[in-house]
Amino acid sequence: MVAHALLVIIWHVLATGKPYDALGKDYFSRRADPERETRRLVQKLEALGHTVTLEAAA
Known part of the structure; x- marks a missing residue:
């Protein structure tokens, strides 16, 4: 994964000259987006069989 990221960076530098x-x-x-991330994590927990109840932080 790191090697791929480096290759992408090198390609962009060479292609754009920047x-x-x-x-x-x-x-x-x-x-x-905090709301989107919250929904994603709740769905993931529910898919694992957990019941999720959310309360706003004080």
Whole structure:
């Protein structure tokens, strides 16, 4: 997986001529929609046989 990511980065740098710019370690968490992620995780738990009850944090 790391090798594939490196190859994709190298290809983009060579194809565009632009230097590599790191997106940051929190790139994916900044893009995440909290409501969508909540629904996904609840569905995953229910698929595993758990009953899920959510309460808003104080």
